[in-house]
Amino acid sequence: MGKFFSNGLLLKFKIKRTDEIIMDLNSYEEFLDKAYEKVPENVKRSSRFETPKVRLRIESRNTFITNFNKIIFTLNRDKRHFLGIFLKKAGTMGEIRGQQLFLKGQYKDQVLNRLIENYTKTYVLCSICKKPDTQIQREGKKYYLKCTACGAREEIREK
Numbered sequence: 001m002g003k004f005f006s007n008g009l010l011l012k013f014k015i016k017r018t019d020e021i022i023m024d025l026n027s028y029e030e031f032l033d034k035a036y037e038k039v040p041e042n043v044k045r046s047s048r049f050e051t052p053k054v055r056l057r058i059e060s061r062n063t064f065i066t067n068f069n070k071i072i073f074t075l076n077r078d079k080r081h082f083l084g085i086f087l088k089k090a091g092t093m094g095e096i097r098g099q100q101l102f103l104k105g106q107y108k109d110q111v112l113n114r115l116i117e118n119y120t121k122t123y124v125l126c127s128i129c130k131k132p133d134t135q136i137q138r139e140g141k142k143y144y145l146k147c148t149a150c151g152a153r154e155e156i157r158e159k
């Protein structure tokens, strides 16, 4: 009889401990949420993808994007794909010369940066999670942006 009684106590004690552990896990998740809320906005923003900016050299009224290779590396897209769209939007001719991109005509950095931002929004960043971990997939005449981070797959609509 005494033995039964002590087992009963032990059982109650164990259940109580489990409840406490579950409560601890919940409050730990709450703690994490609150901790993330307290992360300064600028820190959250810096972990987001940043569209690369051009560095320019003007020579004989033509423009060289001197960090072109780095821009392409950051965007992680095919050079020809990027150039086809970029040159058409800029309305000029251009060609790759070593690490640089030669553009016929004089261009301001704001104008070229805007074109790269637009390209990035349409062909690089996932529209759902905003991450750059994407691939362009072709299906017949349609193109899709497949995100390897969140799994989303959206049809690419040119702007």
Ligand SMILES: [Zn+2]
Pocket (backbone or CB within 6 Å): 126, 127, 128, 129, 130, 131, 147, 148, 149, 150, 151, 152
């Ligand atoms: Zn995504």
